[in-house]
Amino acid sequence: MTVETTTAGILALIAVMTLVTLVTRFGGAFLMSFVTINPRIESFINTMASSVLIAIIVPMAFSGDAGSLAALVVTAVIMLATKKPLPAIAAGIAVAGLVRYAGVTGL
Amino acid sequence: MNASTYPYRLQPDKVRVEFFRLLPISLFVVAFGAAFGLAATQKGLEPLQAILMSATVFAGASQFAAVDMWGSEVSLIPLIAVVFAINSRHLLMGASLYPMLRDLPPGRRYGLLLLLTDANWAVSAQEYQSGRRNLEVILGGGLVLWLAWIVGTWLGVYFGGLLQDPKSLGLDMVLGCFLLAMALGGSKSPRTLVAWTVAAVSSLAAWKWLPPNTHVVVGALAGGAIGFFWLEKKPDSENEDGGEEVGST
Known part of the structure; x- marks a missing residue:
């Protein structure tokens, strides 16, 4: 099933994307309203929450170029050393730019 | 009546601060x-x-993926599948905020979730782990992120030539570095470290062998399973169930 990208078609596609995204935004909280929150569920939720971050970042580090890997490593080191997010993030971004400027492409 | 059913009060001042x-x-x-x-x-x-x-x-990520599939025609089912898969992490993010969200009336609860995105969720989830309840960042932070996303798109469609190669400035790594800093700023108990290892290994395996864009959900659920089976006794976190808000109203 295809939709032609006429003006009406594009508006329909945007509406579909909005709806699908809305389902994902509302769905988690909606489903949880049927679950009794006991210590075990609470523990699941908390571990799952920080695992979301790891599950986003680790494949990003492995699939990216040397610049993205360097950015994540530098952010991690500075964050662990200083506990200050903004300097850690800024240094990470700067290192990604520098590594790419220096032309390091492979790992 | 309502006050005791939904004890969470959003503080306008704090919403502004989080913005x-x-x-x-x-x-x-x-x-x-x-x-x-x-x-x-x-x-x-x-x-x-x-x-x-x-x-x-x-x-953002799902929008990039969607316009990648653009042509004179767009196949509907693949588009829905890709958008859903990339955004399915919202399901887990929304679920993780539920212990706080249930203390809001449903209208406000789902109103806040309209603005749910990676960065404001990461702040809120991390503060919740340290015993602070912060839904204001979902609203205030979400609002500023939403406006920035719209203003950015507007700049891009009219003055796209200004920023030909955001990668060369490292700008593609902003979100990754931000989320990493949030993760490392949280508590690092042995249980968390085991969960992270499991999450890292399973997300990599899913990224390599499972359909595209499933790795976040797979990794997060695998990490969550550790929490489900390994309960940690934290005496200092037992009073974080929102009792104080009830008492103050």
Whole structure:
């Protein structure tokens, strides 16, 4: 099933994307309203929450170029050393730019 | 009656503080938005259509993926599948906020979730782990991120040439570095470290062998399973169930 990208078609596609995204935004909280929150569920939720971050970042580090890997490593080191997010993030971004400027492409 | 059913009170002052707290990261979101606006117009979307998409969908990675599938025709089912898969992490993010969200009336609860995105969720989830309840960042932070995403898209569709290569400035790594800093700022108990290892290994395995865009959900659920089976006794966190808000009303 295809939709032609006429003006009406594009508006329909945007509406579909909005709806699908809305389902994902509302769905988690909606489903949880049927679950009794006991210590075990609470523990699941908390571990799952920080695992979301790891599950986003680790494949990003492995699939990216040397610049993205360097950015994540530098952010991690500075964050662990200083506990200050903004300097850690800024240094990470700067290192990604520098590594790419220096032309390091492979790992 | 209502006050005791829904004890969480959103504080307008704190919403404002969180708006300005996420302003720096939002400036980088403007750059991403510009990259999206440029990509969208190159794929044949009208400027207003690209801006409309950013305003209503407000989920960058899935928007990039969608315009990648653009042509004279777009297949509907693959589009829905890709958008759902990339955004399915919202399901877990929303679920993780539920212990706080259930203390809001349903209208406000789902109103807040309209603005749920990676950065404001990461702040809220991390503070919740340290015993602080912060839904204001979802609203205030979400608002500034949403505005930045729209302004960025607008800049990209009209002045796309200004930012030809955001990667060369490292701008593609802003969100990754931000999320990593949030993760490392949280508690690092042995249980968390085991969960992270499991999450890392399973997300990599899913990324390699499972259908595209499933790795976040797979990794997060695998990490969550550790928490489900390994309960940790934390005497200092037992009083974080929101009792104080009830008492103050």
